[in-house]
Amino acid sequence: MILDAQHPLSSGLTADSRLIQAYQGVRPDVTPVWFMRQAGRSLPEYRELRVGTRMLDVCLDPELASEISLQPVRRHNVDAGIFFSDIVVPLKLVGVDVAIVAGKGPVLGKAVRTSADVDELTALDPAILDEALAPIRDAVSRAVSQLGSTPLIGFAGAPFTLAAYLVEGGPSKDHIHARTLMHAEPKAWARLMAWTADVTGRFLRAQVLAGASAAQLFDSWAGALSLADYAASVAPASAAAIAHVRDLTYSVNNVQGNVPIVHFGVGTGELLKEMHNIGADVVGVDYRVPLDEANRRLGGAVPVQGNVDPALLAAPWPVLEAHVRDVLERGRSAPSHVLNLGHGVPPDTDPDVLTRLVSLVHDVSAAE
Ligand code: CP3
Numbered sequence: 001m002i003l004d005a006q007h008p009l010s011s012g013l014t015a016d017s018r019l020i021q022a023y024q025g026v027r028p029d030v031t032p033v034w035f036m037r038q039a040g041r042s043l044p045e046y047r048e049l050r051v052g053t054r055m056l057d058v059c060l061d062p063e064l065a066s067e068i069s070l071q072p073v074r075r076h077n078v079d080a081g082i083f084f085s086d087i088v089v090p091l092k093l094v095g096v097d098v099a100i101v102a103g104k105g106p107v108l109g110k111a112v113r114t115s116a117d118v119d120e121l122t123a124l125d126p127a128i129l130d131e132a133l134a135p136i137r138d139a140v141s142r143a144v145s146q147l148g149s150t151p152l153i154g155f156a157g158a159p160f161t162l163a164a165y166l167v168e169g170g171p172s173k174d175h176i177h178a179r180t181l182m183h184a185e186p187k188a189w190a191r192l193m194a195w196t197a198d199v200t201g202r203f204l205r206a207q208v209l210a211g212a213s214a215a216q217l218f219d220s221w222a223g224a225l226s227l228a229d230y231a232a233s234v235a236p237a238s239a240a241a242i243a244h245v246r247d248l249t250y251s252v253n254n255v256q257g258n259v260p261i262v263h264f265g266v267g268t269g270e271l272l273k274e275m276h277n278i279g280a281d282v283v284g285v286d287y288r289v290p291l292d293e294a295n296r297r298l299g300g301a302v303p304v305q306g307n308v309d310p311a312l313l314a315a316p317w318p319v320l321e322a323h324v325r326d327v328l329e330r331g332r333s334a335p336s337h338v339l340n341l342g343h344g345v346p347p348d349t350d351p352d353v354l355t356r357l358v359s360l361v362h363d364v365s366a367a368e
Contacts, residue, residue, distance in 0.1 A: 001247050001248055001249070002249055002250065002251060003208075003209070003248055003249070003250045003259070007209075007211060007250065008144060008147075008149075008151065008152075008211055008213055009213050009250040009252070009257065009259065010250040010251065010252060011252075012252045012253070013148065013149050014149060014150070014151040014213040015213075015250065015252045015255075015257060017032075017079065017080075017149060017150065017151050017213075018030060018031075018032035018079050019032045019034070019079045019080045019151050019153075019213075019214065019338060020151055020213060020214065020257075020260065021336070022303060022336040022337065022338045023214055023260035023262065023281060023282050023303060023336075023338065024257060024260060024281075024303075024336075025281075025301075025303050025335045025336050026336060027335070027336045027337075028336075029366065030362050030365050030366045031328060031331070031337055031338070031339050031361055031362075031365035032079035032080065032338050032339070033078060033079055033338070033339040033340065033357070033358050033361040033362070034078040034079055034080040034081075034082065034153070034338070034340060035072070035076075035078065035340060035341050035344075035345050035354060036082070036264070036340060036341055036343065036344045036345070037344030037345040038072035038076065038078060038082060038345060038354070039068050039069055039071060039072050039081075039082060039084045040068075040084075040344075040345065040347070041347035042345050042346070042347060042348070042349040042350075042351050042354070043071055043072060043075065043351055044351075045071050045075075046068055046071055049064065049067065049068065054099070054100075055086065055100040055102070056086070056088075056089065056092055056098075056099065056100055058084075059084070059085045059086055059089050060089070060092075060093075060135045060136075061135070061139075062135050062138035062139040062142055063139075063142070065083075065084050065085060065135075065136075065139035065143075066084075066139045066140075066142035066143040066146070068084040069081050069082065069083050069084040069139075069143040069152065070143060070146055070147070072354075073147065073150055075351060075355060076351070076354050076355045076358050077355070077358050077359070077362075078358055079150070079151075079338075080150060080151050080152070080153050080214070081143060081147055081150060081151070081152045081153065082152070082153045082155060082216075083139070083140055083143065083152055083153065083154050083155060083207055083212060084139075085136065085139075085155070086100060086106070087106075087155075087156060087157025087161065087162060087200070087218060088100065088106045088157070088162070088165065089136070089203065090129060090133070090156070090199045090200055090202065090203035091162065091166070091199065093128075093129055093132040093133060093203075094124045094125075094126060094128060094129055094132070094199050095124045095128075096108065096109075096121070096124070096166075097109030097110065098165075104170070104171060105165075105170065105171040106165045106170065106171070107169070107170040107171075108165065108166060108169045108170060110169070111166070111167060111168060111169030111177070112166045112167050112192065113167060113177060113181065114185070114188070115185050115187070115188035118185075118188040118189075118191050118192045119188075119191075121166065121192070121195065122191055122192065122195040126195065126198040126199045126202060129199065129202045129203070129206075130202070133202065133203065133206040136203065136206050136207065136210070137206050137207075137209070137210040138210075140152065140154065140206075140207050140210035140211050140212055141210045141211050143211075144210070144211030144212070145211075151212075151213035151214060152211060152212045152213060153212060153213070153214045153215070153216055153262075154204055154207030154208050154212030154214070154215045154216070155204070155207075155215065155216040155217070155218060156200040156201070156203045156204040156207075156215070156216075156217055156218070156241065157200055157217075157218050157219075157220075158200070158217045158218060158219035158222065158234075158237075158238050158241060158263075158265075159193045159196040159197045159200060159234070159237035159238060159240075159241055160178075160193070160219055160221065160222050160225070160230075160234045160237070160238070161218060161219050161220045161221045161222065162196045162199075162200055163178055163192055163193060163196050164178045164221045164224070166192070166196070167181055167192075174224060175221055175224045178224075179224065179225070179229070182229065182233050186233070189233060190233075193233070193234070193236075193237035194237060194240065196237065196241075197237040197238070197240040197241040198240070200241050201240065201241040201242070201243065201244030201245070202244060204217070204241070204244055204245050205244040205245050205248075208245050208248055208259055209248075213259070214259065214260045214261070214262065215245045215259060215260070215261050215262070216261075216262040216263075216264060216284070217238065217241060217242060217261065217262070217263050217264070217280070218264055218265075219234075219238065219263065219264070219265040219268070219275070220264075220265060220266050220343075221265075221266070222234065222265040222266075222267075222268050222271060222275075223265055223266050223267020223268045223271075223286075224267075225271070227270050227271060227274065230271050230274055231274055235274055235277070235278050238263070238275075238278045239278040239279050242261055242263075242278060242279045242280065243279070245259055245261060246258070246261070246279055258281075260281045260282060261279065261280050261281050261282070262280065262281070262282040262283070262284055262305055263275045263276065263278065263280035263282070263283055263284065264283075264284025264285075264286075264305070265284070265286070266286045266343055267286060267288065268286065269285075269286075269288055269289040269294070269297070272285070272289070272294055272297045272298055273297060273298060273299070276298055276302050281302075281303065282302070282303045282304065282305055282338070283298060283302055283303075283304055283305070284304075284305040284306055284340065285304055285305065285306035285307045285342070286306065286307060286342040286343055287306070287307050287308070287309035287310070287311075287341070287342025287343065288342070289307070290307075290330050291304055291306060291307055291327060291330040291331045291333065291334060291337065292330040292333040294306070294307075294334075295330075295333045295334040296333075298334075300333075300334075300335075301335060302334070302335070303334060303335055303336040303337070303338070304331065304334040304336075304337055304338075305337070305338040305339075305340050306327070306331075306339075306340050306341070306342055307327060307340070307341070307342040308320075308323060308324055308327050308339065308340070308341050308342060308357075309323065309341075309342055310341045310342060310343055310344065310345065310346050310349075311346075313341075313345070313346065313349045313350075313353050313354070313357075314346070314348075314349065314350075314353075317353075317356070320353070320357070321360060324339075324357060324360055324361065324364075325364060327339065328361065328364055328365060328368075332368075339361050
């Protein structure tokens, strides 16, 4: 489907931005940079807005969600905004009993542990999201109207990461119940993954149709899986989730493009190739695998995103600077590179360090 003429990719507002160029495999004049979790607790203006509110209520308030998405763009001069929301928002909207507990993460009213639990969950009809996602579409279009030529990235959780929360009932270290269900009840697992792909795919598509210029799928907990389990029991559902945005194209000055899709996971060094193969354009790399090695594993033809170690944000500046220069240097081996962290911004990060890091990346890469 071709995006409508007002979409910032179709209108030409964001199609030539550094971020979209790099995501399309073209190396722009300057390496683009944004940070996972750039919107959130590292910013005093975010903490101020959040006083007395619940996370999921804020996600469903279009004015607040758009304002919080814009805060880090105003402050840091990053090359992209990321939509402020959470991976569990579409679960909440389809009718799942889920809350986000401060300092902990998503917690479910009831864990989905058996085939009967899966039947009960999947009886919730994903089609109701078409209407229920209205506040998300509203928030995205408000943010996009303020961002001008800076692209907004839409995102969603990958089916495995969402299923990990659903099956565990909350955050978990090794996701053992999810991995047990995968093998003990393979048919129920397949139903769970297909349903989750539909729910999360609709959330992602709604953001792109409302004006997001790129889409990122977060499979944060896929690093708990073996390559064999990932390929057999997870990758098909991630491909199905991505298929919700894979058909979206734009045409500007007679040049056709597709909405770029980024796929990121933590501890997924063994899975990089598979994570690309499900239909992603760009692979996000965590801090464990250097970018030149990630590029080698990906076959040398895939744009990469990453991978400054978030731990170094709190190290003395010369230590961080040397690390960032090394990341940029290794990133030069790939066709193109978007600088990011290897995971999210830690909540206690000094925001001035992030601002300084953005100008370092722009200065160093412009001089190359
Ligand atoms: O700036 C951005 O990156 C956009 C906003 C964003 C949030 N969550 C806001 C949020 C994004 C992209 C996410 C994705 C997300 N949510 C992931 C994938 C990315 C990753 O970090 O691996 C995951 C696994 C979740 C689930 C989740 N939600 C967790 C683990 C937490 C943190 C728990 C905590 O308090 O440390 C949340 C809550 C959450 N989502 C917060 C924010 C800003 C913190 C809530 C608060 O401010 O109280």
